[in-house]
Amino acid sequence: MELSTPKDKTIPDELVQIQAYIRWEKAGKPNFSPEQQLREFEEAKKELLSELNKGASIDEIRKKITKGEIKTKVAKQLQDKKYFRVDKIQRKTRDLVQLVNQYKSQPIEETYTAKPKALTEFEKFAKIKEEQDGDDVINKIIYKLGDKDLLVLVTKNSSKTKVYLATDLQQPVTLHWGLSRTNAGEWMTPPPDVLPPGSVSLSQAAETQFIFNDDGSTLKVQYLEILIEEDGFVGMPFVLQSSGNWIKNKGSNFYVAFAIQPKKVRKVTEGGKGTAKSLLDNIAELESEAEKSFMHRFNIAADLVDQAKDAGELGLAGILVWMRFMATRQLIWNKNYNVKPREISKAQDRLTDLLENIYASHPQYRELLRMIMSTVGRGGEGDVGQRIRDEILVIQRNNDCKGGMMEEWHQKLHNNTSPDDVVICQALIDYINSDFDIGVYWKTLNENGITKERLLSYDRAIHSEPNFRGDQKNGLLRDLGNYMRTLKAVHSGADLESAVQNCLGYRSEGQGFMVGVQINPISGLPSELPGLLQFVLENIEIKNVEPLLEGLLEARQELRPLLLKPRDRLRDLLFLDIALDSAVRTAVERGYEELNTAGPEKIMYFITLVLENLALSSDDNEDLIYCLKGWDLALNLTRSKNDHWALYAKSVLDRTRLALANKGEAYHRILQPSAEYLGSLLGVDQWAVDIFTEEIIRSGSASSLSSLLNRLDPVLRTTANLGSWQIISPVEAVGYVVVVDELLAVQNKSYEKPTILVANRVKGEEEIPDGTVAVLTPDMPDVLSHVSVRARNGKVCFATCFDSSILSDLQVKEGKLIRLKPTSADIVYSEVKEDEVQDASSTNENDAAPSAVTLVRKHFSGKYAIVSEEFTSELVGAKSRNISYLKGKVPSWVGIPTSVALPFGVFEEVLSDESNKAVAEKVHDLKIKLGAGESSALKEIRKTVLQLAAPPQLVLELKSKMKSSGMPWPGDEGEERWEQAWMAIKKVWASKWNERAYFSTRKVKLDHDYLCMAVLVQEIINADYAFVIHTTNPSSGDSSEIYAEVVKGLGETLVGAYPGRALSFICKKNDLDTPKVLGYPSKPIGLFIRRSIIFRSDSNGEDLEGYAGAGLYDSVPMDEEEKVVLDYTTDPLIVDDNFRKSILSSIARAGNAIEELYGSPQDIEGVIRDGKVYVVQTRPQM
Structure with a gap:
């Protein structure tokens, strides 16, 4: 609204409006009510009147407060009638599925190894020369000069140092060289007794001509020897000149040291398992060269990029670990070497160019490459937002202030850095400058709106006051002064601002000795992007961060299509996207305060924004995108006051937590072994190695998202009456x-x-x-x-x-x-x-003591296969008999799959067959080892059982029984399909020796040798849903209530160790039409399969009185199931109330009917296909 202000004879309205705007900006652009707006104008007038009373003129005040674009901003606010209010951008409606990336790099051990390459002619020459010399080799380097080489060999004999140089360049070469006494950057004119014949002395240097060899060898080289008898020189800087051109080492001088480089003592982690070891070994060998300067480090990294790319995911992880150790100051940044900024810039450009090329051509590595580029940054000091976290650790370590207020501030900075941190940093500097007057500390805080209560209100509260020693003063002032620049860079948007300017273009006029700069805008940008970026920059310090977050994410969405394919200036666009990503993280952390009093709907909306940000930065983001769709649906249910909104939102929250856990585990698997191995090679502080992956995770949106989920979880549990x-x-x-x-x-x-x-x-x-x-x-x-x-x-x-x-x-x-x-x-x-x-x-x-349980040994009946009508307790287990019993007795609307079986004793008969004599002997020997307590023999027995050959009679009988029952015979599709079926049968038999089953039988003192395994063979119903029913509620013991769980796809995700929860419900037996949902599904994966056969374990050890043997042994499908990431927002079981009620009622009815048939509580497994219920097995409920 436009506000008409009271006229004042002394202060023009225009200046009052400008002063009020300045106050509003400083306050973080809060949305003021009309009453607050009036108060702001009154306060602005008072401030200006105070200036007048102090003697300032109106013109002086105008000049002081109308700097930059302030007048334009105020005029625009008044024109748009949006004074004291931040306008929100309009977000486009997008199909979220279009954001899915399914780029997965395989989590494999190092498949790349550095192959021993054949030596080139020049390398052979260098090797021979080294062997011929006979003296101690101090340094040997071969430099690449385009397609030619330069050898520098330094040897020492007694007090004499000899430098031998040779090159296969064909044009005459002159060496322009000097000597250094103190450091690598020093040039001194060599003494006359050191100069080879024909040399020319210059100011601080000398020039010497190379000599062509004439020994008749096929390789034509020119060489030079320099003999130095004096001991006081530390090295030799040089460049080459040939055909009028200067030849340098990637833009800088060559330099060779005359002393053996000391190697760090290495405590090596377990041989580099889970890493690109050969690459990390190379990095460690080159670190003494890399620590000379950023220029050296970036050039070495650029040289290693191809090796890293060939090593795949683990190779690039190695580069990331190395660059991050650098950015966190765990490695030396500069060692006795002076480098011009432009030389660093050139080397950094070379590295980021190569990374950009891999980003364009290898989409499966984009997430790692973004992290590497963020760590390298434009000036080698990494992502400024991350530096906030890294540098506070360095300040604490350097100045011995790891406890008290500094530790509390460190925890706040790690959790949610905000503009308050700029004030806290300034207060600490003022406090130290005042010789530790604590009153000065509080004065700076209070003048900037930070009270003791505010310090205590942070998620990580600051309770303590600073308390430093006099000897800490200078170090803290230096480090906190540097840290202030980092804090301001983030919280004033400086890092983002430079990235925006690089993409939109800018021009800076030169002043004095500084040259002007002109950056052209990137062509082909979406028309909406410049306006979005301008909105973001104008509101980067806004207090209520929701409009800023929307603007940042809309900008990232507009930018995304440009990042998916090679294009001009892709690197600049990448750095812009990285800066936007970082700004989202910082803004969310700043927004925690406004969420303290927010309702669940607002927290859920923030979750969608942060999750969207994480998905935009992730390579394999399908699960994250379906979580995001789930939150959108949860928000709609909340807004429409749906009774189940909290229950459904809880399931999405659980799934999102699982996705974050998976992401964290993936980061740990990919990065931590490299951090530990390379860290041990380079002597990195153990604390920095230990927290490496944790800090990487905390630097991204995943950490903010996890924090938001923790805020919402108790609200949902209370609303849905889920308890603790x-x-x-x-x-x-x-x-x-x-x-x-x-x-x-x-x-x-x-x-x-x-x-x-x-x-x-x-x-x-x-x-x-x-x-x-x-x-x-x-x-x-x-x-x-x-x-x-x-x-x-x-x-x-x-x-x-x-x-x-x-x-x-x-x-x-x-x-x-x-x-x-x-x-x-x-x-x-x-x-x-x-x-x-x-x-x-x-x-x-x-209760606790197990009943006396015994097994009866079963024998081979003479039949390799039987149909369901032949199932008896002598031939098959309870699983097969129950299915046979159900056939024809259950209601007609309940389907029972056709079954045949390989009865008891078939495994033992096959093992005793002459064709399997060697297998039988090996199993016998392994069982003796197992009896002696060697539990590792279990795995060996399972592997050995898989080597069994099928007797021809078994194949004939099984084929006959399956076909006569109307089941498809796998062999009709080819011999390979029968081999798949045979392998599945053997896996079921082998599961007799799985660890869980073996130790379980020992616990109840069952004789494991008496355990026999029949195999129930059923055609797999390609299920829409699978379910398990307990006809007595197992949690409460209520026999009047059915409890069931349902999953999408096959039931293996329900009974196996697949993370997440199934849809669960209860239903009263006297009201089977009214199922009550207890929880919605959070399982991210569903299993689906082609028309196939499953081979189910059916032992004589299942469902014995007092022993629950069910579920101990394996059921194996003939074909591999396909894992599908599930989208519940399109699943009628979730979104269609009538469909859900119908399906759940049908499941409950089937359970009730089967319980009535047996007269006792049942544990039932089944599937739904096209709305029809099929029961695949039932057993007494334990």
Whole structure:
């Protein structure tokens, strides 16, 4: 709105408006109400009147406050009637799927190795010369001169130093050279007794002609020998002259040192496993040359780029690690070498040109290349935003101030740097300059609007006051002064501003000795881009950051098509995109404050913005894009007040967390081994190596996104009444707390005392260790995963804790004795006394002890294959018999797949066949090793079983039974297809010796030799959805309620160790038309398959009384499943209420019908195809 201000006889309205605008800008351009606007005008007038009262004239005031473009800005605001308000840009509607990149580089060990190359004629000549000399070689370098070479060989004998130079250049060459006494940049005229015959002395140099050899060899070289008897020289600078041209070393002087370069003591990490080792070894060898200057480092990096590219992902990771060690000052930047800025610039341009070329031609490496370019930057000092994080660590280390206020500020800077940091930095400088007067520190803070309360309000609060020693003064003033420039560069947008200018063009007139600069605008930019960039620069310091974030992201979207293919000045566009990306991160961190009082809708909107930013910077972003679509749908549900908005948003949040975890793990796999290996070679500080990948992750949008998710999670859990716990197995327990990183690492352990395990990671496939009474974890294994079933069957309390503060409290109680009391949605825990353990253990003794379980050995019946009508307990397990029993008894609308089986004893018969004699002998020997306690023999047995040959009679019988049952015979598609089927059968048999199954049978003292494996053969139904039903709710034990989980695609993602949650629901048996959704799916992957056959394990050890053997052994499809990244926003099960209700009701009805058929609770697996329910197996619910 336009505001008419009260007339003032002394101060013109125009100046009041300008002063008010200046105040508004300084405040961060907040959106003021009309009342606040009036107050701002009054304050502006008071400030100007105060200036008048101090003796300033109106003209002086006008001159002071109307600098630059301020008048134009104020006039535009008044014209647009948008005074004291930031206009938002209009974002385009885009098809998010068009943003998907599916560039995946394979996570492989180093496939590239430096091949021993054949020596060139010149290299052979150099080798012979080195061997002939006989003296100690101090230095040997071969420089490339286009397609020719230059050898420099320095040897030492007694006190004499000999420099031998040779080149295969064909034109006469003159050496222009000098000597250095102190450093590499020094030129001195060589003493007369050192000059070879025919040399000419000049000022600070000499010139000597090379001599052509005439020894009759095929290689024509010209050479020169210089003998130096004096010991006081450290090296020799030189250049060459030939045919009127000066020949230099990539734009700088050649230099050869006369001393052996000291090598750093190296503590090498495990042989460089998981790295491009040969490249990293090269980097380490060249570091002593690279540390001379940025020019040397960038030129060496440019020389190594091809080797890195050939080594693939790990090669470029090696370059990134090296450049980041440089940017974080872990490596020497300059060592006794003076270099002109333009020489550094030329070397840096050469490196970034090469990186730009790979970016254009190898899209799968773009994310790594962006990080390398960001680290190198335009001046070799890296991305300014990242330098904020890096340099505070250096300041603390250099000045011995790692605790107190400086550590608290460091944590704030790492978490959310903001313009406040400029003020804090200035306050520290003022405090030190005043000889540590703490009043001066607070005066600077308070004058700039920072109170003690504000310092305490940060996510990482600053509680302490600075307290430095006198001997720290000079170092801190120097380092904080430099740091101030970095802070201002980010928070005033200087880094972004230069990137914008490089793309849009600018002209700077020369002044004095400085030459003028003219940068032409890049051609072919989208018409909207310049306006967006101008909007961004004008609002870079805005307090309410939402309009700025929208502008930054719209600019990145407009820029994106230009970055996808080679084009003129691609590098400038890349640096602009990197600067925009960095500005998003900084703006979001600044915006945390306004989210403190925001509702869930605003936090969700911020999440979409940050997730969009991360997706735009990621190579393999399909999962991120589908998460982004999920958040858009969640926002629409929230705005339309849908009852399920919080439940659905929670599923998208869980999926986004998984995507971030996957990204973090990928970074760690790709970067950390290289950081550790190269760090050990270069003697980098251990702390810098340890946090390397963590700092890389924190420097991107992933860290901001994770912080936003943590803000939203408790809101959603409260709104959807999800509580702090998900209880998978509700058992009261008393035990001693033991904290472990992952359950897998302790699954074979046996605890003597009752133990409550607090495990950071639980995948779902693990065994629960003996002696464990409870497993508590922040991880989210499926309720129906193996470990969940084990926990319920073993009467072990098992629960997921979503509250980090509760989890931290439990971890602090390590070693203490506590009692867990689960309720329907919570776990109450408390410390107890030692004497209560005996009571608890005696109470649970009967429950916990396994029943006496025995196996009956099965024998070969004489049949290699049988049809379902022949299934009996002597021939097949419960899985096959249950499917046979269901046929013809279930309602007609429930489908049962056709089945045949390889009965018990077939494996043993095949193993005893004469054709498999060698395999049988090897299995026998390995079983003896296994009996002696060598658990590594399990893997060897599995590999050996896969070598079995199929007896011809087995093939004939299986073919006959499958065809007579109407099933397709794989061999009809060719011998190769039968071989695939045979391999799948052998994998099922081999799973008898998987670790989980073997240790499980030992735990309940079953004789593993008595375990027999039938194989149930079924045609795979190409499922739209798969489900598992428990006809009694396993969490509550309520027999009147069915519990089920549903996934998209095949059921392996449900029962296997695939991350994420399935859609879960309950349904009352007396109201099967009203299913209630408990949670929406967060599994990112669905499995799909062509028409195929599955071979299911069916042992005599499954579903025994007191022993849950189901799920221990493998079911193997003949064909590989295709992994598909899922988009739930187009899935009718999620977006169509009627369709979902129909499908879930059908699943519940099928479960109820099967339970009625058996008369007992059932654990049922099945699939949905075109709306029809198929049941593929059922067994008693454990």
